[in-house]
Amino acid sequence: MPEPNPVSAVAAPGFVLERSEAVPALIGRHEDFLFISGLGGTACDVGAVAGDGAHVYSLGGAMGAAAMMGLGLALARPDKRVLVVTGDGELLMNVGALATIAVVDPANLAILCVDNGHYGETGWQKSHTSLGVDLEKVAIGCGVKHACTVASKADLAGGARLLREANGTCFVVLRVKPTDPAPFKRNFDGSLLRDRFRAALQQA
């Protein structure tokens, strides 16, 4: 029986936005992007916006892959805008990827980190971002030129603009409450997702 979201998942100060509202507001028209999503909540976040679309590749494992998959895809298809939507835990697992990506700096790569300060899939343990690590500063320190944190509704329009229009890799941290995303029945067949993604992109 699934555990309810435990009381230990207390939002750190500044984590007030609802992900189910903020993620769609930042993405806007989903057809404008190719998506790579993380493996837990962010797969549901993207599913809620883009459905089970062929322009979405959602991880089901291989934690830490999302940002670098985005880089390979963005370099392969400079004519398309690539949006990586990943969580704080997934990003932290391979945080050096921000250094790798900043050096290459493809103009068509955008990374949205949905930061709830917790590992929601594994029992809502606190992640480093609840304990003082600031991923926007990490990204800037790595050399990412376009970075911002969205922590209130007033920040949403600016974050959405950056994801769409930045000429250079951009990185947006979205701070949200540690709550479950809207449930989404996602496809776990990574091979099917690959074939479908490639076929749709070749026709596009």
Next chain:
Amino acid sequence: MESAVTRQAQTPWQHALYDLLREHGVTQFGYVPDAGHSILIDRSLGDPDVHSIALTTEEEGVALIAGADLGGARAVLLMQSSGVGNCINMLSLIRGGRFPFLTLVSMRGDFGEGNPWQFAMGQATQPTLEAMGVICLRIECPEEVVPATTAALTMAFKGGQAVAVLLSQRLIGAKPF
């Protein structure tokens, strides 16, 4: 300008290897610096038609290859055998997504190695790759480089397999320290 023939006479197999990868449409080179790959790395850095990507850890290269494939491009990962250990769980992505995967691995902890720290991962390289479903082709002498890598390219990009070409220390030279 240095002719291809002169160049190949000096360092035949490294240059032939780069040319072969380019002929097969490889346009992304992810690497963690290594002496055994230095010529490939330098050639890719000087090639305006490819992306040469310095990685902070080898597993980034596994994900890069999968992303490139989604976009219809071909990528390779250049790493030392110690980097193979950093890739193991990330290879779940290659297996689960059935992505074509090609890596060139320069071996340490192998024929003539003098650094005791290199043996643990060097000797575990092939078994761990094979445990994750990666087919290993081992090269011991310069004459095998082009035919074995040609075979690996076919197996990866036509056959859809995950393939590692292991460049042994008998080929690249051992570090005696």
